[in-house]
Amino acid sequence: MAEKPLLSVRNLTMIYKTRKGPVSAIDDVSFDLKRGESLGLVGESGCGKTSVAMALLRLLPDNAQITGGQILLDGTDLTQLSEDEMQHVRWKRISMVFQAAMNALDPVYKVGDQIIEAIERHERDIDPAEARRRVEALFKLVGIDPKMADRYPHEFSGGMRQRAIIAMALACNPDLIIADEPTTALDVIVQDQVLRELRQVQKQMGMSMIYISHDIAVIAEVAERIAIMYAGRLCELADAVEIFKRPRHPYTVALMSAFPSIVGEKRPLVALGGEPPDLLFPPPGCRFHPRCPRALDICKQQQPPFEDIGGGHYLACWNPAPMVEVQS
Amino acid sequence: MLKYIANRLLQIVVTLFIFFALTYFILDAQPGDITLQYVNNPKFTKEQREALRRRLGLDKPAYVRFFQWMGNTLRGDLGESYQYRKPVMDVLLERAPRTIFLFLTATLIEFFVGYWLGRVLAWQRGTGLEYGITVVGAFFYTVFTPWFALMMIYLFGFTLKWFPIGKFLDVNLWRTAPKGLTANQIFINLLVTMTLLAVALVVVYYLTRRMNPYRASLIRWSALIGGAAIAVGYWAASPVAKYAGDILYHMALPIIVLTLINFSGTMLLTRTTMLETLREDYIMAARAKGLPERVVRDKHAARNAVLPVFTSLIISLPFILGGGIITETVFSWEGLGLTLLTASTTGDIPLVMGSFLFIGTLALLAHLVADVAYAFLDPRIRYA
Known part of the structure; x- marks a missing residue:
């Protein structure tokens, strides 16, 4: 038996209750995350990536309901904790780098004070000067002048705000950081710097990370393992290299061929036809079958199991693509 | 600046x-x-x-x-009132404190109640409590003021006899007042007391703004209650307690009426802006940091929602002075509003102009003070 995972998500299922009926946003999602490991979660908009992140922190909107499965953090099932106990998990154990860093800082408080607020929440007896020193150290770590701690969010540039948000996420030295498209709002150059810093800090401090993005190129830079999500379900999960070299799920294959490669041969980009399904009425069987070029009859009737096909490569497909090396 | x-x-x-x-x-x-x-x-x-x-x-x-x-x-000469055969300045100095004290107190109470309730409403969204209070608020917001004021006088003043029916003091009681004591002295001293209390509370608020929210809240409430207790104690121990009490007793019903009529505007505005703030990402971030719900509500959501509410309070300031005409008429409260009304219907030009000078200057200065204060409330605002 390998080392026990830090986080183990087991058959997680969540719905949004709407007036038209339940929307099946997360369906039977399972994955493990080791300590210090970095997992990329890829999928198109609306596939449930952010819902997974919010479910881990139990910060779902009122109409959301976890209807099944477990979220085991060091063996404790987070879905069973009370709101009060959950507050102590948030930030102390699992913190988050937000999608919209522009707006994730409260405009009326100094940035440093907002980080100190988080530290003081989880370390009641900390000396204010000590908290202050930690904020300055964090700012140095993410490459911001420590003096900026006394400034307000509107005095920060976009990249600085994103770095401040990362500093905030590190403040309580959590076991797991969830980064939800943290660089989408930044220009490519700043995006690259921030990514590198985030990855470096995560490795240095030995934290686990779940990195969520629709951009597989970004994921490739930060993740050791990659999970592909489609319409609320995981369709493939494997080592980053494996996913890029030997994708098996037709959806993964389609994703790969939709991205241009700089170093590889020139090849035409293939766009995937059709649209993601309406999760109010998800298609029966495999949710990808209406768009799948390899769909069989069984795909329309039965949901394929999400199983290890060898070497930690998980796959949910009745008719996987042949094992060919894809050049990238 | x-x-x-x-x-x-x-x-x-x-x-x-x-x-x-x-x-x-x-x-x-x-x-x-x-x-x-x-x-x-x-x-x-x-x-x-x-x-x-x-x-x-x-x-x-x-x-x-x-x-x-x-x-x-x-040159500092406002002329002489035609009706009263007295310098306009004397008339105004006599009437202004009554109006200011009544309406300032009512406005502060109204703002406080409205803000507090609006906050609760936004937090209790979708519950029966929210619907109930919103409907009641809408009633007071739309009710015809003179009718409502008269009904309140009829109910509490005439039928139940809990409160006096009009005027700001009991003439029979004041006949026994010591020589040289005027109602105006009391009004002015009450105003000074209130201002000192307000300044003290602002200082306490400012000093506690970085503290742990639970402790800050505790200190603020004890400062409010303690300060009020000291003020009440001071007045109760003073030799004119009976007369000040008489004035406050006469003020109670107008304040209740003004609060009921005005609180719902503030309440509904606070509710709306608060619901908008609750959708902001920094509220999600505050929750993700593991902060208790009350801290998320009071320190982050309400603090940001107060900005437009504060603006609306400032815009309403001149209406407080001018719009008091109806209230002062119904309650026979001889303040600025009533003075302005009789002066303009009788053609007492110097007195009308004097009242407008007073009201206009006060309103514009209040706006200036508010704009400056806004820069402290919202760090994004800078005056260059």
Whole structure:
């Protein structure tokens, strides 16, 4: 038996209750995350990536309901904790780098004070000067002048705000950081710097990370393992290299061929036809079958199991693509 | 900042000049003048009325009189009231404290209640409590003020006899008052007490703003209760306690009516802005940090939602002084509003202009103070 995972998500299922009926946003999602490991979660908009992140922190909107499965953090099932106990998990154990860093800082408080607020929440007896020193150290770590701690969010540039948000996420030295498209709002150059810093800090401090993005190129830079999500379900999960070299799920294959490669041969980009399904009425069987070029009859009737096909490569497909090396 | 304030003061002077000119000429466009009240008096001949008009300068064209008034005002002379045969300044100094004390108290209570309830409403979204309070709020927001005030007087003043029916003091009680004690002294001292208390509370608020929210909240509430207790204690121990109490007793019903009529505007506005703030990402971030719900609500959501509410309070300030006319009439509260009303219907031009001078200057200065205070409330605002 390998080392026990830090986080183990087991058959997680969540719905949004709407007036038209339940929307099946997360369906039977399972994955493990080791300590210090970095997992990329890829999928198109609306596939449930952010819902997974919010479910881990139990910060779902009122109409959301976890209807099944477990979220085991060091063996404790987070879905069973009370709101009060959950507050102590948030930030102390699992913190988050937000999608919209522009707006994730409260405009009326100094940035440093907002980080100190988080530290003081989880370390009641900390000396204010000590908290202050930690904020300055964090700012140095993410490459911001420590003096900026006394400034307000509107005095920060976009990249600085994103770095401040990362500093905030590190403040309580959590076991797991969830980064939800943290660089989408930044220009490519700043995006690259921030990514590198985030990855470096995560490795240095030995934290686990779940990195969520629709951009597989970004994921490739930060993740050791990659999970592909489609319409609320995981369709493939494997080592980053494996996913890029030997994708098996037709959806993964389609994703790969939709991205241009700089170093590889020139090849035409293939766009995937059709649209993601309406999760109010998800298609029966495999949710990808209406768009799948390899769909069989069984795909329309039965949901394929999400199983290890060898070497930690998980796959949910009745008719996987042949094992060919894809050049990238 | 100083340059900004100087600039604004200059703007205020220009605005006031336009305001005075407009009111003066509109007032003059009214048919008739003060001498018309003697038209049915057989002892007053037409010639005598003409002589009176000449003596008051009413025979001169309006623009001449306006500039004369302006010149005198700049020299600090507001003229003499036609009705009261007293300097306008004396009349105003007598009436203003009553109005300011009544309406300032009512506005502060109304703002506090409305803000507090609005916050609760936004937090209790979708519950029966929210619907209930919103419907009640909408009723008070739309009710016809004079009717409601009269109903309240009928119920609490006439039927239940809990509160006096009108005026701001009991004449029989004040006959026994020590020589030299006037109601105005009490009003002014009450105002001073209230201002000191308000300043102290702002200082406490400022000093506790970085503290742990639970501790800050505890300190703030104890400061409020303690400060109020000291103020009440001071007044109860003073020799004029009986007379101050009489005034406060007369104030109770008007304050209740004003609060009921006005709180729902603040409440509904707070609710709306609060619901908007609750959708902001920094609220999600505050929750993700593991902060307790109350801290998320009070320290982050409500603090941001207060900004537009504060603006609305400031915009309502001049209406408080002017709009008090109805309330003062219904409650026979002889303050600025009632004075302004009788002065303008009888053609007492100096008194009308004096009241407007007072109300206009106060309103514009209040706006300036509010704008400066806003810069402290919202760090994104800077005046260069």
